[in-house]
Amino acid sequence: MAGFFKKIFSFGKKEVVEERIDETAPLPPIKWEALDALKPAAEQALPEFLKRDEPQPEAEVAPQAEPTPPPAVEPEAPPAPQPAPEEPKPEPAPTIPPAPEPIVPSEPEPLPEPEPIEEPKPAPEVPAEPPAPEEIPTPPVVPEPAPEPQPQEVPPPAPAEPEITPPPETKPEPAPVEVPTPPVEIPAETPAPEIPPAEVLPPIRQPAPVEPQPVHAEIAPEIEAAPTPHPPLDMEGEGAEAAGWGDSAGADHPHPRAALGTSPIEGEVKRAPPEAPPVPAATQPIDAKIALIPQPAPEPKPAPGKVTVTRKVEQKAEPQKAPEPAPRRSWFQRMRDGLARSSRELSGNIAGVFTKRKLDEDTLQDLEDVLIRADLGLETALRVTDALASSRYGKDVSDTEVRAVMAAEVEKVLTHVAMPLELDLSHKPHVILVVGVNGTGKTTTIGKLAAKLTDGGLSVMLAAGDTFRAAAIEQLKIWGERTKSPVIASKIGADAAGLAYDAFEKAKEAGSDVLIIDTAGRLQNKAELMAELEKIVRVLGKLDPEAPHTVLQTVDATTGQNALNQVEIFRNVAGVNGLVMTKLDGTARGGILVAIAAKHKLPVYFIGVGEQVDDLEPFSASEFARAIAGVA
């Protein structure tokens, strides 16, 4: 277009130029001679010639205004007329007609024109992909019928699958994925209806094969009971997956049965269970669930259907029982495993100190450092080094001997704190206040302890004193249900002391043997925590001056030196008089327990070795000492 315009523009200029030449050439010879003869009155004519000269420049300007003006000027000049008619209009006119140029002459318009031309360009590109026409047409068609929602919302619909199966030709269409985006542009171009299903199929295939297959298999047997549908059902059950009911091939009964999930259920119920058991074991549980629901609806005469259901149900129950007998590591093994990291590290370091070295001051100092780094504490470390020095100083010592001495000394430290929990039931109820930092296992330990007590014939009441966390309240309620222990709870944010008081009264009224009160462990605000715990203790004292009778603190065994500070805080605030070391089955750092015992000399009643209800074991000093020392 631009070229065309340029041509036109240049053409007009040429005309003008030619006119100049024609005019100027004759003028000098002719005019001057005439002027000489006509000097007297010729002056008036001069301006005319001058005007002619002037208009010429105007004519040059005129081209901008378009070719029309110049021709008007040309007629004035006698010679010019010839070129004017010939050159400008006739010639360009024929060339221009094909193009809309006459209309476009305005410059601003040409811009929009190129745009429309560009649009067609993409189109040619698409057609340029002749090989793709098949692929491309399908995508555009699919998007129009809203194919996307189908795969997402109705992924399971069997109809889609069957349809897909017939056009396996399109299988190699990785293109469908690519097409989704372009379809919007292309839709108008290639509306080929034939291929669209092929593209849609691939996405739908994936979801369909997963669920529908098991359903059909299960349904198939039950459907036999149904009189008429038998043949179609069988066909569907077997060939449905391959051919798909939706396909025109076997669309005899596609709608009713193949519809969706509802149909399969009916089929199951109706049909007798001739081959019910053949279903794979993995799907059996699902079958049982499905069968239970449909059976009552169809009222199938064949009793076998019920029989199969019961069999399946029984099979479900069996696997549940299986895990129970499954071998489970003993609590001691779990504790050893939990302490394995500490034990291995400790044993390795000890071996490193005593490899072919006699016991002297340097080795003793190195051993002391190793024990302190293992969180055993300075007191226990000195006990071990002193014990070694008293009997082996100056002699060759193996790491095994050192670990044996260490186990003995650790046991001595722990023996004084390894005590059984004794409850004075003269207090009715015996109130146990459980404290500790959040996440250390308070609620879990309460549940485990309640289970032990209830198993022992004691009546237990629980109080959800952690009123800051809804999850804590719910968790305690769950433990209450497990242990058949009533739970006293209030709304979130309620006064924990008031709740404890109410629970104490209710436990008295109920004649409960034990009342276990859960508490919050927010150390973020020690002042608030101290005030709350002190208030709880004070309020309980109003009902029984000796309450709470037991204050247990849970200590996370995976915690390091912070555990020492935690015990220090809660002991001062709540009067802790017993410990439960939790999570010894994890990556415990058992050494800290020895340090706590040595420093605070508080009884350690239990250790937590798991999250199960029976994962609360009495604390054994010797077992713990051997486990942490790596002694068999």
Ligand SMILES: Nc1nc2c(ncn2[C@@H]2O[C@H](COP(=O)(O)OP(=O)(O)OP(=O)(O)O)[C@@H](O)[C@H]2O)c(=O)[nH]1
């Ligand atoms: N492995 C293991 N996990 C435990 C043990 N005791 C508790 N847990 C887990 O530790 C997490 C915290 O236990 P909780 O009983 O909620 O601790 P909490 O002190 O009551 O925590 P808050 O309710 O936040 O105050 C839970 O996931 C428990 O299952 C244990 O002995 N071993």
